[in-house]
Amino acid sequence: LLYFTDSIQPTALLAGLEAHGVDVDGRIAKGQLRVAPAVDGYLSDGRFDPKAMIESWVREIATARREGWAGLRVTADMAWVLRSNVDTEQLAWYEAHVSRVFADGFTTVLCQYDQRRFAAAELRQVSAAHPGMIPVGVDGDWEPLLRMARTTDPPGLRLSGEVDLSNREALAAMLHDAIEELGHRGAELVVDVTGLRFADTGAANLLLTAARAHPAGLSLTGCSAALARLLDLTDSISGAGRAGARGLRVVMADQAS
């Protein structure tokens, strides 16, 4: 578990954990817990480099796997952004695209944004870059609105939950990155939507756009009747007269092999 602090000092956090009965020293000694100031992680060279940061997560995850842990949990107090010159666009881009690295079924990341300190418009933009958002005052039963996992065989994504305006950018970045990685291999992108309970027209449009953008096309597996109808409807608007050229293959939930 990696904890990046900002509003409070690492020592204060450790003391707090200890007060809640966590064997802090033991966990640290085993290499299971690390607490560090967020600026050390995010502003390693004194500035925020989103691409280098994403690469550093790849290394961090590889290390945790190599050491044999069952998973990696990360939480970061993002208040450091307020003192930096990182702009909202840059931050939202990073948050949306870092999902690609985190969607490995191994890593869980909780980004903390203080509602009282961030501007509402900035919070909206950054929040849309996350698959799920935990509102203030929620109890332990919270589940993210959308879960996205990358799959390797077949190469693609598995989506479960719901996609709407609140997490659309997270899906957009995930599809974009998946296509970019597949680009040179000429393989079809397979998106398993068996667990997708709701998609809005914006999400349908993202899937259709991704299918057109990827030369080898996109295959949706486990598609519900509702999603199939929404895709047809959305396609009839944006792709009028181009039926068949949409690059999208739909396998319905009840005919999956």
Added chain:
Amino acid sequence: MTATLETGARRAGQFDHLGLLYRDREEYAARIIAFVREGLAAGEPVLVATPGQNLDLIRTGLGEDAAGVRFTDMALAGRNPGRIIPRVLLAFAAAHPDQRVRIVGEPIWRGRSDLEYPACAAHEAAINAVFADHDAAILCPYDAAGLPDDAVADAARTHPLMIDGAGVSASPDYIAPDRGVAMFNRPLPDPPATAAILAYSGEAMLRQVRHFVANHAAAAGLSPERVDDLCVAVNELASNTCDHTGGPGQLSMWVEPDILVCQVDDHGTISDPLIGRIPPDLASTGGRGLFIVHVLCDLVRIYTRPHGTSIRVHIDR
């Protein structure tokens, strides 16, 4: 009006929007059959979109000529008048590119409710803007004996050319399409006191909006498919509140005989009067969400004003 043909339509190369005031079935059938035959003689593709029983009358009257005509039941295709332009009129024009098309479109009939009527009349006004650059003739029959006086008077406001017993004439009451559409931007009656209400604010509450809609729609007896449709539609309306106003909104739901009603109220203003009525790729600004709401619902009424918009949708039970 030397270029005017016998039925009121003019020469090719321009758009004619004709209002026909008829008083009985014989006059109705005679006028429409003449209009259709004139198109067939000129080699034009012809579509007749009227409510079902009127279709039968025209089909019978045309005899063998009916084979060359496309028929659409407007009571179904135009159940929501807001989707007639994209799904019926523009779809027929798009299927016959580079040809002058001829259409009989009957969007207003006895039995349209008071709540439906302004959406129908706004549709008639919008046709003048959407088809301005099309090579087409659209004839809209009005039952002068059976419709309320207001509807007959409005026909003369939304059609540049009128046909009645005295023949064809330019309508002195015709008003420009933007003003015409604005004229039917009318306040909605208040939701009943018994309506279920959900106040929402921010995208994070959209899941609650959908949950609320699904529960009430299922309780109202909608099929699972229509519950899904309504969730998609209302989610789009509430998303527009979040996306375009940044402020809060309120969703009200209640049941009326044969229909389930949803109304979304927020503090935004809709500036484009044609939004949702024409396919978004032809529209200047977005509008995909509202377009899909029109396709999915059985009626969409919009009342927009400075600092406030109310959108009411009906779905048949």
